[in-house]
Amino acid sequence: MRACDIVIIGGGPAGLAAAVSARKQGIEDILILERDRELGGILNQCIHNGFGLHTFQEELTGPEYAARFIRQVDELHIEYKLNTMVMDISPEREVTAMNREDGIFTVKANSVVLAMGCRERPRGALNIPGYRPAGIYSAGTAQRLVNIEGCLPGREVVILGSGDIGLIMARRMTLEGAKVKVVSELMPYSGGLKRNIVQCLQDYDIPLKLSCTVVDIRGKERVEGVVLAQVDEKGKPVPGTEKEYRCDTLLLSVGLIPENELSREMGAAIHEVTCGPKVDESLETSVEGVFACGNVLHVHDLVDFVSEEAAAAGRHAAEYIHRLKRTKERPARGKTVPIEAGSGVRYTVPCSVCPARVEDKLIIRFRVDQVYTDCYVSVYFDDERILQKRRLAAAPGEMEEVRLTRKQLREAPGLGRITIKIEER
Amino acid sequence: MEKRELTCIGCPMGCTLEVRIEEDGGIEVAGNTCGRGDSYARKEILSPARIVTTTVRIDGAAEKVLSVKTQKEIPKDKIFACSAALKKVQVKAPVYAGDVLVENIADTGVDIIATKTVLE
Ligand SMILES: Cc1cc2nc3c(=O)[nH]c(=O)nc-3n(C[C@H](O)[C@H](O)[C@H](O)COP(=O)(O)OP(=O)(O)OC[C@H]3O[C@@H](n4cnc5c(N)ncnc54)[C@H](O)[C@@H]3O)c2cc1C
Ligand code: SF4
Numbered sequence: 245m246r247a248c249d250i251v252i253i254g255g256g257p258a259g260l261a262a263a264v265s266a267r268k269q270g271i272e273d274i275l276i277l278e279r280d281r282e283l284g285g286i287l288n289q290c291i292h293n294g295f296g297l298h299t300f301q302e303e304l305t306g307p308e309y310a311a312r313f314i315r316q317v318d319e320l321h322i323e324y325k326l327n328t329m330v331m332d333i334s335p336e337r338e339v340t341a342m343n344r345e346d347g348i349f350t351v352k353a354n355s356v357v358l359a360m361g362c363r364e365r366p367r368g369a370l371n372i373p374g375y376r377p378a379g380i381y382s383a384g385t386a387q388r389l390v391n392i393e394g395c396l397p398g399r400e401v402v403i404l405g406s407g408d409i410g411l412i413m414a415r416r417m418t419l420e421g422a423k424v425k426v427v428s429e430l431m432p433y434s435g436g437l438k439r440n441i442v443q444c445l446q447d448y449d450i451p452l453k454l455s456c457t458v459v460d461i462r463g464k465e466r467v468e469g470v471v472l473a474q475v476d477e478k479g480k481p482v483p484g485t486e487k488e489y490r491c492d493t494l495l496l497s498v499g500l501i502p503e504n505e506l507s508r509e510m511g512a513a514i515h516e517v518t519c520g521p522k523v524d525e526s527l528e529t530s531v532e533g534v535f536a537c538g539n540v541l542h543v544h545d546l547v548d549f550v551s552e553e554a555a556a557a558g559r560h561a562a563e564y565i566h567r568l569k570r571t572k573e574r575p576a577r578g579k580t581v582p583i584e585a586g587s588g589v590r591y592t593v594p595c596s597v598c599p600a601r602v603e604d605k606l607i608i609r610f611r612v613d614q615v616y617t618d619c620y621v622s623v624y625f626d627d628e629r630i631l632q633k634r635r636l637a638a639a640p641g642e643m644e645e646v647r648l649t650r651k652q653l654r655e656a657p658g659l660g661r662i663t664i665k666i667e668e669r
Numbered sequence: 670m671e672k673r674e675l676t677c678i679g680c681p682m683g684c685t686l687e688v689r690i691e692e693d694g695g696i697e698v699a700g701n702t703c704g705r706g707d708s709y710a711r712k713e714i715l716s717p718a719r720i721v722t723t724t725v726r727i728d729g730a731a732e733k734v735l736s737v738k739t740q741k742e743i744p745k746d747k748i749f750a751c752s753a754a755l756k757k758v759q760v761k762a763p764v765y766a767g768d769v770l771v772e773n774i775a776d777t778g779v780d781i782i783a784t785k786t787v788l789e
Binding site for chain 1: 675676677678680682683702719720721722723724726731732733734736738745748749752766784785786
């Protein structure tokens with residue numbers, strides 16, 4: 245069986261940044277396994293711009309952003325295998341994969357970085373009545389059809405869900421000559437970035453209907469129309485508010501879920517809110533030596549944060565390897581403190597911290613549970629508030645973060661728990 | 670005097686900006702929480718412009734289309750002229766990211782460049 249220091253599962257932006265950073269920490273033996281025919285992950289189909297504002301201070305398209313990392317992977321001579329599907333990872337970190345040239349093969353990894361990204365919520369989970377006619381696509385599938393295969397899935401379109409992919413596709417289909425009649429959102433606010441609402445909908449006079457859902461899909465063979473209705477506070481359609489829109493295509497943009505079949509089978513503890521693995525300050529999962537980053541860990545809206553998080557995962561995996569080689573075993577973890585999502589916060593990543601292991605700072609990323617205007621993000625060490633940050637606005641669609649310094653953590657020796665909360669002013 | 674309503678995209682606040690455009694060309698912005706909202710509104714009123722990203726057909730490659738963009742922002746009202754002109758463009762692999770594929774698209778003075786390298 246082949247052995248390898250770090251095996252990276254997935255060659256999207258997360259996998260690429262993790263590989264580059266581990267190499268820069270002096271790890272020679274790295275292998276990226278990617279099931280697609282090229283590196284870059286979902287970025288290859290995201291041809292719009294807006295990537296990399298934080299990392300490169302310029303606005304790149306998805307393929308351009310990916311290319312910067314692919315170039316580094318090439319320059320650093322990091323090995324990768326394309327068209328290679330990882331099928332299993334054992335708790336002992338034996339990675340089993342398959343491709344045409346090698347058949348089925350297993351690599352014994354000293355450390356594994358999970359970077360498999362996410363997939364779209366399927367339609368089945370939605371519970372829309374009516375037949376199952378042709379013409380219903382997930383927004384990501386439509387994006388792939390238009391931007392990679394070069395074909396337009398329909399001419400008259402209704403989009404369900406106002407997440408970023410739905411918004412981006414509203415503009416994309418319009419530019420390709422389709423008529424996007426309406427974007428319907430179940431929640432009273434959009435899950436997408438403000439910028440996308442303005443530049444993808446308002447620019448093209450595409451209406452956005454909030455608190456609105458599909459109650460019927462017309463057509464047997466092919467979609468002929470959809471019926472939308474307003475919903476009440478409980479999300480139930482209000483009778484009498486139905487309106488029919490004629491269309492031949494319905495795009496669903498109803499959320500992403502981290503792709504964690506492999507993580508689950510390996511025995512990693514999964515977070516019930518993010519659906520990604522639970523990780524500590526080193527982005528290490530509950531399985532020793534296995535790290536996670538990017539959309540497989542929690543769904544990100546900005547690729548810059550994916551790259552930053554993945555670079556940290558790569559660094560921690562490298563440290564793990566260095567320590568393993570020095571001491572032949574893992575030093576005991578030391579005391580671990582849980583990080584809890586308090587009121588107004590849906591989840592935090594990481595969800596625990598070992599203060600002794602924190603580098604110079606600890607970044608805690610989280611999402612709020614509703615739209616807030618003028619609130620405080622507060623951090624509590626047990627019952628004492630140690631940090632309070634005013635935010636003029638916070639929304640579930642935009643990821644938030646707080647930073648704690650190593651000093652803050654070291655100076656609280658009896659610390660039992662850290663809580664992040666939203667407090668109204 | 671004309672009134673326009675805009676949404677600022679400067680931050681998640683998404684302030685609703687009330688813009689008054691006077692006959693003499695003076696612009697007054699209200700509703701912004703910070704200075705960025707003011708400059709955003711002025712730019713949106715005086716010269717709204719966007720980078721356009723789309724695809725053109727490509728021959729001789731595994732992919733059927735190649736992703737492209739306008740090298741700089743073009744005026745907002747030229748977006749459709751730009752995408753219509755690109756419908757007629759067909760390129761041949763290999764193409765390298767950054768290659769100029771069309772000069773001066775739709776008379777905007779801006780070039781169309783490839784955003785991906787596609788080999789034969
Ligand atoms: C439609 C869309 C639009 C977006 N728009 C923006 C934007 O405008 N600006 C911005 O900053 N961010 C944007 N994002 C967010 C950003 O692009 C993503 O967060 C980022 O690409 C996630 O990177 P990743 O590496 O975690 O996942 P991915 O890019 O999904 O990569 C995961 C890779 O793992 C591979 N893989 C999965 N399972 C296996 C397996 N079993 N074996 C082998 N390989 C496997 C996949 O093939 C894939 O290549 C957008 C995301 C989407 C989906
Ligand atoms: S005006 Fe300032 S606070 Fe308001 S959305 Fe724009 S940048 Fe944000």
